[in-house]
Amino acid sequence: MARKQRRQQQNVEENDSTEDGFDFEDMDNDDEEEVTQQSDDNYEDMNNSDGGDSDYEEPNDDTIGNDEDVDNNSKNEKSETNVLFPENDLLSKIKNKIRRREVYLKLKKEKKESKKEARTARQNEAKSMGEKAQKLVPRTIESTREPDETMVDPNDEDVKEDEEHDEMATYFRKEIEPKILITSSDNPHTKTIKFCRELKQTIPNAEFRFRNRSSIKNMVKAAIDRDYTDIVIVNEDWRKPNGLLHIHLPNGPTAHYKLSSIRYCKEIKKRAQYSSHRPEVILNNFNTRLGHSIGRMFASVFHYDPQFKGRRVVTFHNQRDYVFFRHHRYEFKNNSRAAIQEIGPRFTLKLRSLQKGTFDSKFGEYEWALKRHDSGVNRRRFAL
Template identity: 30%
Template sequence: MSGFSLRKQARLRREYLYRKSIQERHLATQQRKDKVKVALQGGTEIPTELQENALELMAGGDWDDSGPKLAVELGAEAGGLADIDDEYRWAGVEDPKIVITTSRDPSSKLKQFAKEIKLLFPNSQRLNRGNYENKQLLEACRSNMVTDFIVLHETRGNPDSMVISHLPNGPTAYFTLADVLMRHDIPNIGTMSEQYPHLIFHNFKSKLGLRTQNILKFLFPVPKDDSQRVVSFINWDDWILFRQHTYKKVKEGKDYELTEIGPRFSMKLYRIMMGTLDQEGAADTEFVLRPYMNTARKRKFLSDEDPW
């Protein structure tokens, strides 16, 4: 990689982090304004940490409920981008371009799973890992305008992990895989369709859920209205159940017939890193799953504000 390319990549990364810092600053200010506004409307005491600056916050609250105006103002401040968090700003405009690879020395089962994942994502290609490092592969992907880099891992021949790294600046999402059932293991499986699929996301409600939904959603191009292929991501108890079907209308009726075309597996998000896979250790962690936290506290958190 030339020195010019390295400098360009570093500059783009700095610009991206600057836009992110602007977004976070405005979000923090708006959250403080909302707390003061709720306290005043409810006739309750303003939180102690906000009392000193309450008048200043309310004086600057002219855009509290003016989303379009806020978007324009922040977009101008961030260099003309209406969406400051612009990781997926071209989503829906340009089709994603995906490269899929595996860990080193993959088993035959992991190779087969990688082939089926390639069929799952339109505009994707499978790359033999060989002895290449992640950094080398990601440099090649950036040079060829690849939008997402997916790595599949295994334990004792069973696929058990998927890493999705969005290029050029991230994020990178880490998923545990379980209950993997490949196409040739499902009886009476249908023929794999090459149509762009419609997507179904169920129970992705919270901020983390919407973040995860975006990471998965933008791996797929926009489907045509007459597409008869459906991909489903169903959140159940923090596990994402993946299913894929085709459908056709039953003759002389309003019912539809579903045919599963596989593969079938479950995913569990355990980390989101704000950088790319080659920046591990240097980029900030946006989310990490802590499965050994106090159970009662966890259940209270889930009931009050479900992370999904």
Template identity: 45%
Template structure:
């Protein structure tokens, strides 16, 4: 589209704002109709030519032009399957270790952060909040492990907005525990900010993990899966979705709703989604072996912002 053009047509110079807006809207609609007509024509021509139709080239995006990553997990990879049977999350997926989560914050949490924590408590089964005070994180990790918790979530904030999450896998049997993931939290929208949001029930939600394709993404996905019991109650129709795109993990919480529409022979059941909230985005900053230790901990992976700036097509998850 050329400069000063809409729908392939040049916008006339109109000083009156209302008239100019009406002309622009008209040109937009005409352009959309023309594009739709041309698209249908191309489809009919391709159907008529059959196998002889010229190959259509997909639009170039950051996803389909990403840098090659040798760690992408292939379907049926026996090495990865063997690691899954022996890693820190194996007992969860075997149903031998139901999640029991403790959530805490900084020393003086704001009202806004506590509201967010309350929403997380409502969507994660078997979770509870403990006020941390001035107790060091290492002491919290040790106490939570001794009390049989399997996961520790520490939310941090800046300017009364949640900005960070420490996700620490615990071993209630007295083992070393880990790993520890540090995420940046952004784009938070509470349920009250979501139009038409619903109220969650006490049913165990279903979990959908999408697009965690590399070895690192596979490991982080298994860590996130330990937040939700491995036996969902489908009767509640609640779904937690964590979708990874360009190393941003989009967190969504929905409910399926089935509605009967039409009458007689045209009667049918239609399905739709109702968002329950909250809605936010996670970005992995580091993955550390073992439990929380910022001084002497060994990192499995750490984001290098300088390298990411030089390659926009380099994704890690």
């Protein structure tokens, strides 16, 4: 009975809703007709306006094409960002250590072969072009050196005036012949004594004497009285020579160097025999004001009148503030070719300080001193 009563009530409510006369579907259709009429009226008003120009523009084929290009560019950018290097991607996926090393060596060999092929191709191209071929200059720290304010031209008039009045002017005027005193620190090791004797053999008019616990100031006074022009003191540490002090007499200057990479005469393969002829001196790449004075100090050690008959040549080559010393004998093969043979010794110098006057550690005035972080971050600035 209860179910029958509920059904009757539901039927009564449905009949009441239909008798009110409101049809929701008809209302929706009427609203749509009103909106379309308003939009048509607004479109006619825009076309019939006095301005004539409207902000509305129909899409062209060009704009559609540009949108497609933008989509393609965005896809390419996404694809480029997702690119991985094959070597890293391949090696990182290999978990076995032995297998990963084999693949690494294989890739390394392929890269080496490709470089060799490119090198041979460049060489063949250079041979085919002959003299017109351009030589490739390797990019190094020395070739990309930044010009310094202190770089000078040796032919400059101001530089020549300074050279006429500096401490080495008497040597270059050929008024005084060089006379060198070579000594070492107290109780020198056999390697230090050997280096001093080979240095004496290389430099003409040089004498090697033991120090006998005398101070540098007393040595300077005694050397001036005995007409020495330079004093060279070889320091040692851990039974190896590691420093060189060069004092030019009588008025200085004094240069202190770090000494490294020593190769004695017997350690050089196929070396030439020594001769007592006075050698020629080559100073290479001393471009700054400081380098110019250091080069003149090196030149003042050797005699200003070389004997060309002996065909001996001593080279001081500056590169990245390291001075490389080499001693060779040369021989002319023909008018355009010459062969060289090293005599020895061989070593490298690094300038630590340049002091005005003779050696004075307390009250001396330093013209230049090496500081660890003086050059800063830029590695292409050099002092010499």
